[in-house]
Amino acid sequence: MTKSTLSDLGWSDHFARQVDPGAASLTPARLTEVQRDRLRALGPDGAITLIPTEPAGAYAVGDWVLCEDGRALTRLAARTELARRAAGREARVQRIAANVDTLGIVTSCNADFNPSRLERYLAMALAADCLPLVVLTKADQSDTAEGFRRQAARLSPLVTALTLDATDPEEVARLHPWCRDGQTLALVGSSGVGKTTLRNALSGDAAAATQGIRADDAKGRHTTTFRSLVPTRAGGWLIDTPGMRELQLTEMQEGIDEVFEDISELAARCRFSDCRHAEEPGCAVQGAIAQGTLDPERLRRWEKLRREDLYNSETVAEARARQKGFARMVKGAQSKGRRKRDPNRAG
Numbered sequence: 001m002t003k004s005t006l007s008d009l010g011w012s013d014h015f016a017r018q019v020d021p022g023a024a025s026l027t028p029a030r031l032t033e034v035q036r037d038r039l040r041a042l043g044p045d046g047a048i049t050l051i052p053t054e055p056a057g058a059y060a061v062g063d064w065v066l067c068e069d070g071r072a073l074t075r076l077a078a079r080t081e082l083a084r085r086a087a088g089r090e091a092r093v094q095r096i097a098a099n100v101d102t103l104g105i106v107t108s109c110n111a112d113f114n115p116s117r118l119e120r121y122l123a124m125a126l127a128a129d130c131l132p133l134v135v136l137t138k139a140d141q142s143d144t145a146e147g148f149r150r151q152a153a154r155l156s157p158l159v160t161a162l163t164l165d166a167t168d169p170e171e172v173a174r175l176h177p178w179c180r181d182g183q184t185l186a187l188v189g190s191s192g193v194g195k196t197t198l199r200n201a202l203s204g205d206a207a208a209a210t211q212g213i214r215a216d217d218a219k220g221r222h223t224t225t226f227r228s229l230v231p232t233r234a235g236g237w238l239i240d241t242p243g244m245r246e247l248q249l250t251e252m253q254e255g256i257d258e259v260f261e262d263i264s265e266l267a268a269r270c271r272f273s274d275c276r277h278a279e280e281p282g283c284a285v286q287g288a289i290a291q292g293t294l295d296p297e298r299l300r301r302w303e304k305l306r307r308e309d310l311y312n313s314e315t316v317a318e319a320r321a322r323q324k325g326f327a328r329m330v331k332g333a334q335s336k337g338r339r340k341r342d343p344n345r346a347g
């Protein structure tokens with residue numbers, strides 16, 4: 001694959017609107033790989049290497065940039081954005097992937113199936129503005145695949161769930177509608193559920209033609225690159241990065257509220273606005289449990305997810321405040337230093 005139109009690459013009005021007339025001569029390109037000192041991208045003329053003009057952390061695989069003379073001059077605002085709380089004590093939000101249309105949540109028709117984990121991924125998909133798709137693999141090894149599918153579909157009206165045998169390419173082709181015509185799909189899920197098997201079936205020869213290609217780096221050396229944005233047979237894209245595989249919740253209150261819309265609606269009808277849905281009189285949530293219309297396990301999972309999100313969001317907010325304070329301190333020290341060196345200024 002050498003040439004693609006911009007729309008093959010996923011370009012849309014959302015991005016076109018961000019290009020001001022003065023920048024019309026800049027070439028759009030979509031990032032396939034983000035490294036510390038360089039970016040790999042696909043543009044209308046094929047694979048290119050770009051020099052970043054922002055710190056590497058500002059970019060994510062799937063982003064669109066406008067480039068000129070081998071430099072990524074402008075990064076366009078993403079339509080959807082998957083992020084996570086970065087590892088380490090300094091909690092930071094790290095962008096994992098941008099412009100993912102559908103988040104494929106992969107689990108298997110066996111002990112891996114876990115409603116609580118699915119809800120977590122659903123909240124993540126909705127917070128990122130991605131369409132959630134639950135892919136239940138190993139249907140060929142289960143007598144109750146349809147039961148698992150129904151359980152998954154019941155988690156939220158926004159979910160599409162389907163079962164398949166990931167080792168059968170014909171069955172995997174049922175995922176093509178989510179990764180054709182410039183559409184981008186990303187896969188998340190535990191180890192061993194079949195993500196690599198799906199990736200291989202979805203990408204097939206299309207990927208073999210562009211993966212591990214030799215590209216010239218900035219110094220003219222040949223390097224072999226492995227793309228994180230992989231073309232699919234169906235004419236779309238698959239994002240597969242190591243980061244995708246370790247996603248954690250952060251600041252996704254909105255996504256949680258959407259997945260647990262039933263509980264949010266009940267909570268709005270509790271007598272007390274600060275109801276903790278425990279033993280308060282007039283609690284609509286406990287009322288629904290008593291009537292058998294709400295599964296108490298679901299309430300438990302909602303509470304756990306909210307606590308976890310609150311904890312993650314707080315540490316991220318604290319770290320941001322610390323960073324700001326530190327930046328002010330450094331600035332203060334610098335201007336003091338300047339005043340000392342400048343004899344014409346009172347200090």
Ligand SMILES: Nc1nc2c(ncn2[C@@H]2O[C@H](COP(=O)(O)OP(=O)(O)OP(=O)(O)O)[C@@H](O)[C@H]2O)c(=O)[nH]1
Pocket residue numbers: 137138139140141164165166167189190191192193194195196197198245
């Ligand atoms: N029978 C059957 N086997 C499957 C299916 N999906 C995956 N497998 C097998 O399960 C094993 C693990 O699949 P992988 O594709 O490596 O799983 P993964 O999610 O990529 O795992 P990690 O690379 O550890 O994240 C392989 O031996 C697959 O052949 C399925 O639908 N049916």
Ligand SMILES: [Zn+2]
Pocket residue numbers: 267270271275276277278280282283284285286
């Ligand atoms: Zn209540």
